[in-house]
Amino acid sequence: MSLIVLDTENTTLHKGHPFTPANKCCVIALAVDNDSPIVLKIEYDLEPYGDNLKTVQRFVDLSKWLVGFNLKYDIHWLRRYGIDVSKLRLWDCQVAQFIIECQQNPYPSLDEAAAYWELGKKEDVVASYWERGVDTPDIPYDIIESYAKQDINLTRSLYFTQQEYLEDKPKLKKLIELACMDLAVLEEMEWNGLVYDVEASKKKANELKGRINVLRSNLNDLVGVSGINWNSTPQISAVLYGGEINQISKQLVPFTYKDGRTVQKLKNVTETLKFPRLVEPLKKTELKDGKSWQTGSDILKDLNAKGKAKDIIAILIELADLEKEVSTYLDGLPKLIEEMGWENNTIHGNLNQCVAVTGRLSSTKPNMQNNPASVDLYFRSRYA
Secondary structure, rough: OOEEEEEEEEEEOOOOOOOOOOOOOOEEEEEEOOOOOOOEEEEOOOOOOHHHHHHHHHHHHHHOEEEOOOOHHHHHHHHOOOOOOOEEEEEEEEHHHHHHHOOOOOOOHOOOOHOOOOOOOOHHHHHHHOOOOOOOOHHHHHHHHHHHHHHHHHHHHHHHHHHHHHOHHHHHHHHHHHHHHHHHHHHHHHOOEEEHHHHHHHHHHHHHHHHHHHHHHHHHHOOOOOOOOOHHHHHHHHHOOOOEEEEEEEEEEEEEOOOOOEEEEEEHHHEEEEEEOOOOOOOOEEEEOOEOOOOHHHHHHOOOHHHHHHHHHHHHHHHHHHHHHHHHHHHHHHHHHHHHHHHOOOOOOEEEEOOOOOOOOOEEEOOOOOOHHHHHOOEEEEOO
16 A cells, blocks of 8 residues: 545534534545545444544555645544554645646635646535535435545545656655645644633733723824724824714704603714814825725824824824734634634644745734734743
8 A cells, every 4th residue: 555545524613623622523535545435434423433543544554645635634633533644644635736836826626626637526515515504414424425435536636647747847746745744744733733821811901902092082182072983094084184074972952742842852963073184195095985095004104294193193003003912812812712612722723835826834813923022922832
């Protein structure tokens, strides 16, 4: 035996995230060399699945190469069930396809890769069940089995086609092999994750929320009006570049009944606030509405502002930075951990090889490459 082609079908909470404990592996499909695919039940129904895991491990131990599509994802699932593939060489057909297509097609799907080589297509019946909200264990087994076998057949055909294409391209083949070696390292990194101090993060978020409230109050004092939405581009534009803001408030107004009685009733009253221009907007920053201009921090930093406008801009920039730090990181990361069900306050983000056209690594869900230094303080070492 030289290679094993493998795929997993799992439950679909959070897109089948392997680190969400509520998810489970339903079946493992595999084929050895040119043999017909087999599908082994794991947690599809109430049948015991321990012997099936041993069968998968036995095939793995007799193989040299592990072939798959989006292989890092499947390795996570195998590890969750105690299957060790660490001794195998890896070939991820998705990574290979991304590189073969000169990194112009981010995250190519199995269907897209198969169509590129005219190899056929996946069965779409299972996807139609998922789209209707039917989870994997509730899909008839014969449908799951056929779907999984077709995925294996397509992936294996794709592997052999890629190998044939690369026969006279040794440097390109070596590059893909190196990328697949990197994949093994990235899988380990995602598996281990990053431990995050949730309580300290929330505490800091509450501190910064106090500062945010102070900044908003200072802005209101500077413009002499309360109730402005300092997260609204049109309203900030009106304050800085001149314009109008319509504010709706409930006010007591007289109301006279037919019998002549007059009482005070609450009514929505619209008040139009007019603001003079405090600073000239930058050229080519006008918005499509023709009444307002861009107000992002990068724009505000380039304005030639003086006096009150300069003071307002300084506060707006600080406010934007603090609100992003709180919402995206200090509150956002604990919220993500809770939503995903990640255990031990450990963040299991995605490290992506098949996204950037330059070939660089990217990070998503969450993006851990752009954390502010202040947030890095809340990641904890396992070795301290």
